[in-house]
Amino acid sequence: MKQFKILVAIDFSKDSFIVLQRAMEFARKINGIVDVVHIVENSFFSPKKDINYIKEHILERLQLAFNDFDEKHFHCIKGNTKKEIAKVANILKSKLIIIGKSGETYRFSEVYMGSHTKHIVRSADVPVLVLKKESEISTKTILLPTDLSSKSAAAILEIAKLFPSAYLTLVHFFTIPFEARLNSYGFSDEDTIEYMTVMKDKSEKNLEQFVQTIDIPQGFRVSSKVRKSSLNPKLFDKEVEDIPHDILALHTTGRVSFYAFDILESSIENVLILKI
Numbered sequence: 001m002k003q004f005k006i007l008v009a010i011d012f013s014k015d016s017f018i019v020l021q022r023a024m025e026f027a028r029k030i031n032g033i034v035d036v037v038h039i040v041e042n043s044f045f046s047p048k049k050d051i052n053y054i055k056e057h058i059l060e061r062l063q064l065a066f067n068d069f070d071e072k073h074f075h076c077i078k079g080n081t082k083k084e085i086a087k088v089a090n091i092l093k094s095k096l097i098i099i100g101k102s103g104e105t106y107r108f109s110e111v112y113m114g115s116h117t118k119h120i121v122r123s124a125d126v127p128v129l130v131l132k133k134e135s136e137i138s139t140k141t142i143l144l145p146t147d148l149s150s151k152s153a154a155a156i157l158e159i160a161k162l163f164p165s166a167y168l169t170l171v172h173f174f175t176i177p178f179e180a181r182l183n184s185y186g187f188s189d190e191d192t193i194e195y196m197t198v199m200k201d202k203s204e205k206n207l208e209q210f211v212q213t214i215d216i217p218q219g220f221r222v223s224s225k226v227r228k229s230s231l232n233p234k235l236f237d238k239e240v241e242d243i244p245h246d247i248l249a250l251h252t253t254g255r256v257s258f259y260a261f262d263i264l265e266s267s268i269e270n271v272l273i274l275k276i
Helices: 014-029 051-065 081-092 115-123 150-162 189-212 233-239 255-266
Strands: 005-009 033-041 074-079 096-100 128-131 141-145 167-174 221-228 247-251 270-274
Touching: 005 014, 005 081, 014 033, 014 096, 033 051, 033 081, 051 074, 074 081, 081 096, 081 115, 096 115, 115 128, 115 255, 141 150, 150 167, 150 247, 150 270, 167 189, 189 221, 233 255, 247 255, 255 270
Parallel strands: 005 033, 005 096, 033 074, 096 128, 141 167, 141 247, 167 221, 247 270
Antiparallel strands: 128 270
16 A cells, blocks of 8 residues: 655745644654655746755755655755646655645744745645644544535545545535525514524535435545535634534635635635645
8 A cells, every 4th residue: 555645845934844843743643755845946046056055955954853854755946836846746646735824934823825825725736735733733523615516525535535534524504695684675583593494404405415425435434514604714714613623625616616715814724625
């Protein structure tokens, strides 16, 4: 059985070393391999220092921080960060890319992600785990919003393949059309509650039927829930706070995709992006 290959992109900032430390800890737990990539931007130019010279010196720094790091797993490439990381992942046949949420200046406490993170997520052909927290990486519980599409079904199977021992919770959102107008339209409080109950019951039935259509691998644990939602990305964490999850998984296709990147931006959770 092939080992689980993880590619970690670092910029040699203090926080990117935290990301690498967490990735190495995670790899040890799953008997995986960590490759490290650093991109020397094309915009950096020095007539005295070529790429091999730069690689030699930053490798020294890397091995100083991680004594047991094997040189064969370090890749220093000149190019465009937004494109090269995805290329390296394909060449190495990595199963997962792990990155921090921004560039050289990011802090774990910041809300906004850097442009490099977004471009890496968009260009990668393999799942990307964006770390938002300093704590150890855990994949015990994963939350996946689903739009009941074939893309969502494929995302479920991809998660089952990546993390077969995880407990996956599907959450399907329903909305109340013109909710703010119901009182103006003559709905009593009782009418509104009844209407919401009907919408919730319909969503639960649709979700149950959807799950039954998926050939979920034997032993992979899946549960499902429905939630009334405003579809406001900034309120997402609040709307699912009662559902235990170590990782929030999002797929970037289907109806979920239109606000997946907004959730990635605003969520405080570690986010797994799946391009299905």
